Amino acid sequence: MPESRLEKLLDFLKNEPNDEFLLYALATEYLRLNETAKALEYYEKLINEHAGYVGTYYHLGKLYEALQRKDDAIKTYEQGMKIAQSKHDNHALAELRAVYQELMGEDE
Secondary structure (H helix, E strand, O other): OOOOHHHHHHHHHHHOOOOHHHHHHHHHHHHHOOOHHHHHHHHHHHHHHOOOOOHHHHHHHHHHHHOOOHHHHHHHHHHHHHHHHHOOOHHHHHHHHHHHHHHHHHHO
């Protein structure tokens, strides 16, 4: 029986437990499998241990929104915008700013 994508990622992680791309891929795979608690665990691990991995902020913020955790989503987008700006990642900054503004506009 062929290994699933999740099994392969977990196997890779054994050899590279702090690889930020693997952690991100695992979070994304868990989200794809609708295992939101595991996805959240890996996205939050990335934010806490690899704060400079800009791609995490958008996806974690969207997950927080889906979980009705608006304040956490706002904080995540704000933190992500600061990181993206410091890295001169204008694409990520624009994406984060757009979802942030959309979320903030819900109250208007």
